[in-house]
Amino acid sequence: xxxxxxxxxxxxxxxxxxxxxxxxxxxxxxxxxxxxxxxxxxxxxxxxxxxxxxxxxxxxxxxxxxxxxxxxxxxxxxxxxxxxxxxxxxxxxxxxxxxxxxxxxxxxxxxxxxxxxxxxxxxxxxxxxxxxxxxxxxxxxxxxxxxxxxxxxxxx
Numbered sequence: 001x002x003x004x005x006x007x008x009x010x011x012x013x014x015x016x017x018x019x020x021x022x023x024x025x026x027x028x029x030x031x032x033x034x035x036x037x038x039x040x041x042x043x044x045x046x047x048x049x050x051x052x053x054x055x056x057x058x059x060x061x062x063x064x065x066x067x068x069x070x071x072x073x074x075x076x077x078x079x080x081x082x083x084x085x086x087x088x089x090x091x092x093x094x095x096x097x098x099x100x101x102x103x104x105x106x107x108x109x110x111x112x113x114x115x116x117x118x119x120x121x122x123x124x125x126x127x128x129x130x131x132x133x134x135x136x137x138x139x140x141x142x143x144x145x146x147x148x149x150x151x152x153x154x155x156x
Contacts, residue, residue, distance in 0.1 A: 003046055005038045005125065007055025008155040015100065015123040019055055022098025023125055052128040053097065057155040058085075061146035062103070062120045070145060072118040075103040081120050088142050089126065093133025099124030108149065117146050 029042030063070040073080040106119035141152030
């Protein structure tokens with residue numbers, strides 16, 4: 001069976017491989033990256049196959065607040081980053097089906113200030129469960145930190 005999944009054109013290469021591997025959960029299959037869509041051929045049903053399923057990309061500043069200050073996770077702590085995105089999904093009307101992330105520290109050096117923020121790049125597949133909340137997430141972004149630096153925009 002062929003599945004066609006909408007995805008951001010900027011998601012390619014290894015990120016596409018991770019998306020497909022996460023969706024197939026060990027089943028065999030083939031895929032073709034057609035730019036803005038991904039064609040997946042497999043005999044196995046995709047998980048959560050009902051509803052609006054989309055590929056996504058998100059650059060976010062992942063943190064928790066502690067005494068009014070942002071606390072960033074170590075760049076190797078992918079579990080905390082996935083949990084952060086799961087919480088944001090519930091808040092914004094979507095469910096994560098599969099996700100991969102990479103993280104680094106982003107240094108902002110604008111005299112007289114110099115500071116570091118978290119820079120996490122998520123790529124994966126989500127399912128829209130509450131269209132009204134999801135529409136607001138597309139309009140307003142995900143997360144509150146570093147929007148001035150281009151963070152928080154959900155790309156489909």
